[in-house]
Amino acid sequence: MPLHQGHQTPDERPASVNPFYGETNPVSGMVEAPPKHRLPDGPLPPTTALQLVHDELMLDGNSRLNLATFVTTWMEPQAGILMAECRDKNMIDKDEYPRTAELERRCVAMLADLWNAPDPSAAVGCSTTGSSEACMLAGMALKRRWAQRNADRYPGARPNLVMGVNVQVCWDKFCNFWEVEARQVPMEGDRFHLDPEAAAELCDENTIGVVGILGSTFDGSYEPIQELCAALDRLQERTGLDIPVHVDGASGAMVAPFIDEDLVWDFRLPRVSSINTSGHKYGLVYPGVGWALWRTAAELPEELVFRVNYLGGDMPTFALNFSRPGAQVVAQYYTFLRLGREGYRAVQQTTRDVARSIAERVDCLGDFRLITRGDELPVFAFTTAPEVKAFDVFDVSRRMRERGWLLPAYTFPENREDLSVLRVVCRNGFTSDLADLFIEDLTRLLPELRRQPHPMTDKGAATAFHH
Secondary structure: OOOOOOOOOOOOOOOOOOHHHOOOOOOHHHOOOOOOOOOOOOOOOHHHHHHHHHHHHHHOOOHHHEOOOOOOOOOOHHHHHHHHHHOOOEOOOOOOOHHHHHHHHHHHHHHHHHOOOOOOOOOEEEEEOOHHHHHHHHHHHHHHHHHHHOOOOOOOOOOEEEEEOOOOHHHHHHHHHOOOEEEEEOOEOOEOOOOHHHHHHOOOOOEEEEEEEEOOOOOOOEOOHHHHHHHHHHHHHHHOOOOOEEEEOOOHHHOHHHHOOOOOOOOOOOOEEEEEEEOOOOOOOOOOOEEEEEOOHHHOOHHHOEEEOOOOOOEEEOOOOOOOEOHHHHHHHHHHHHHHHHHHHHHHHHHHHHHHHHHHHHHHOOOEEEOOOOOOOOEEEEEEOOOOOOOOHHHHHHHHHHOOOEOOEEEOOOOOOOOEEEEEEOOOOOOHHHHHHHHHHHHHHHHHHHOOOOOOOOHHHOOOOOO
């Protein structure tokens, strides 16, 4: 979550209240408006409080038009009913809510089977608040297993984690919080993610693992997990170093199993120790739920698992958080039950078809150059064509926002900071009709952009890169 600070100069002006918000007498609602930055002295009628908050939120962006986020922005009403029924259930209290706990267990079993665990019954896993927590847990397991193998040298030796520079920011956080050296493979030329041989070269006796991304947030491309494992196999043959792989499948682990069935990236590869995904991304559930799975119980050190009984019953837990609602886990089970493999395949294929169609139409406009085409994740990135000098991607993002579209513009990391792109994330609910509207609005803007004398948007004020 963003880190907020209190107002340096408190705004003492009260919030304005429409006279009609009074319960019975329009004048009564104007007697005393609530303050903005301190608790009111007394209560408000519920209808008034509702309307005040509702009005504050009116200027938020339309989530369905948010092409920056990977997070699910639409679910069926039936899922909403189940979530409402379960929002007061504390997920951690498995003794009090045994059926919710059972649905979580079934989801883990389904994912173990989906990701081809050698023995799905031996795989272990848990729900999390999202992929960020799941990645933290996976990283902790990698570090603790490395420390156990190197007990004679640790804590003197400093552990490291190898990954591409394109990883989601949660991996930078993990390395910072848990004092692990981040060794990042840079981008080079038209390669925008990890190179297997370069990753292997960064490994040494202090490497706790290598992270492979199944679906880079920068451009939607899959990293070559099978080739990465093969490079680490060769490294082991040469040096004896046995480096495990964690697959960050925040998005791709809920796409590839259904529409890229021949792609080998999961527990079929013996070197893959753990996998995470975001149920609230292409798992098709509202935020926030993620999942972390380990090949076997041996991959997850028992000392990291806490057992508590003060809520009643013995409850093993592995989490950074404690209390959280069971609603999202129940919604995940509902979606698994509702769609099945064929339903997921239809949804993800439709989403990819929409992404590829938009990418082709953007390419045909002539003002842009595609970086990716939406043929892996339903995501594509594009930049302005070399001959375009009147505007840049930040101008496009700013002007599309005027039409309601949240279209992120951002610069690639070190070694390719010269490349600034726009990215379109297609999700379930982003229909071909919405795609038509997007292309129409983009096309309508181009004549004005072409008439500009030069790019007009300050990059520092441009839309941020949202994972």
